Amino acid sequence: MPLKLFADPVAWFWFALLATALVLLGRHRRKLGLLFLGIVLLTSLLEALRFPDWLMAGLERPYLRTETSLTGPADAVIVLGGYAQPSHNNFLGIEFNETSDRIVTGIALVRDGKGRVLVLGGGGIGDPPAPVEAQAAANWIRSWNLVSVPVKFLGPCRDTHDEALHAATLARTNGWRKIILVTSAWHMRRALAVFQKAGMDAIPVAADFRGIPVDPTERHLSLIPRTSSLVHLNLWLEETLGYIYYWLRGWV
Numbered sequence: 089m090p091l092k093l094f095a096d097p098v099a100w101f102w103f104a105l106l107a108t109a110l111v112l113l114g115r116h117r118r119k120l121g122l123l124f125l126g127i128v129l130l131t132s133l134l135e136a137l138r139f140p141d142w143l144m145a146g147l148e149r150p151y152l153r154t155e156t157s158l159t160g161p162a163d164a165v166i167v168l169g170g171y172a173q174p175s176h177n178n179f180l181g182i183e184f185n186e187t188s189d190r191i192v193t194g195i196a197l198v199r200d201g202k203g204r205v206l207v208l209g210g211g212g213i214g215d216p217p218a219p220v221e222a223q224a225a226a227n228w229i230r231s232w233n234l235v236s237v238p239v240k241f242l243g244p245c246r247d248t249h250d251e252a253l254h255a256a257t258l259a260r261t262n263g264w265r266k267i268i269l270v271t272s273a274w275h276m277r278r279a280l281a282v283f284q285k286a287g288m289d290a291i292p293v294a295a296d297f298r299g300i301p302v303d304p305t306e307r308h309l310s311l312i313p314r315t316s317s318l319v320h321l322n323l324w325l326e327e328t329l330g331y332i333y334y335w336l337r338g339w340v
Contacts, residue, residue, distance in 0.1 A: 098315045102131060132311040140320035144299025147327060148273035151294035162291065163264035164240075165203030166255055167194035168248065168271040168279060169210020174224040182224040187272050189295035191225055194270045197293060198237050203268055206235055207258065209242040209251040248279050249339050256286040265289060272296035274323055278331045281340035298323065 094100075106128045112121030134140070171190045175183035184191075191208075198206045206229075210221035222241045229235055242254040259267065266289050271279045273294035283290045298320055334340045 096315050098313050098318055102128065102313050105131075131313045135310055135313045135317060138317075140317040140324065141299045141301075143324040144274055144320045146299070147277060147324065148294065148297050148300050151273045151276045151292050152297070152300060161201055162203045162266045162268045163259075163262070164205040164207050165194050165197045165268045165270060166207040166242070166251075166290075167191055167209060168251055168269070168275070169208070169221050169242075169245065170272075171210075172221055172225055174220050180228060182228050187296050190270055190272060193293060193295040195229065195234050197268060197270065198235050203237065205238050205240055205262075207240045207242060207255065207267075209245055209255075248275075249282055249334065249337075252279075252282045252286040252288065252339075255283065256288055259288060266291065268293050270295060272298075273300075274298055274327055278327060278334060278340065281331070282334060285340050 105124055109121050109124035109128055112118075112124060115121075167190050170185075171187045172182050172184045175181060177183070194206060194208075197203055208222035208225055210225075226239045226241070229239060240258065242251050242258070245251045245254060255267070258264070267283075269276075269280060269283055269288075269290040270293050273296060276292050276294045280290055280292050331340065
């Protein structure tokens with residue numbers, strides 16, 4: 089059994105449920121014991137089938153290895169925020185998180201000649217929120233001399249809908265006709281729909297795949313639920329409910 093399993097809180101909770109079920113059955117509290125045991129077996133089955141990963145893969149698969157199919161560069165590469173935050177605690181001045189593939193992909197695209205401008209999205213703090221994430225990322229990009237194209241901001245954005253509206257305004261102001269949209273694969277469906285609703289001709293290039301394994305031949309069987317599975321389930325629910333909310337608001 090992997091040592092790190094003992095540090096996983098979801099695994100600990102599963103073991104506690106199993107122990108509780110066995111204790112209840114041993115004390116002849118059959119109905120309650122079987123209920124707890126049923127929960128244990130159900131969660132084990134879902135983990136064995138990698139059900140949360142399967143749900144995430146359903147969001148991601150349409151954007152797997154998406155090609156830009158452009159004969160020339162797009163007018164702009166737009167990277168949606170959520171990948172970092174400013175930090176005074178480290179040397180870089182910026183703290184990246186698990187979605188940092190977004191900004192790396194955007195930089196790679198413009199370095200490969202796929203876009204004439206790099207546009208950074210993201211929220212911030214205050215009311216209205218200042219684009220502190222984008223500013224911190226731009227400072228890092230400039231200090232490392234990572235791109236030779238102009239770097240622009242979408243401005244203060246509270247959510248993906250705000251990012252789409254600000255991008256549409258920038259496109260009209262600068263005469264952009266075609267843009268490349270970069271975000272996490274599991275977030276792309278909602279993001280692409282809201283950008284298209286805002287009138288943007290957007291080509292999706294996804295990053296940060298979670299449900300689809302890096303190695304397609306990877307095989308593993310686990311009966312003990314992990315925190316990572318709970319995180320994937322949370323992301324899937326957030327995106328699914330978010331898309332419904334956007335649809336009800338007429339944003340997609």
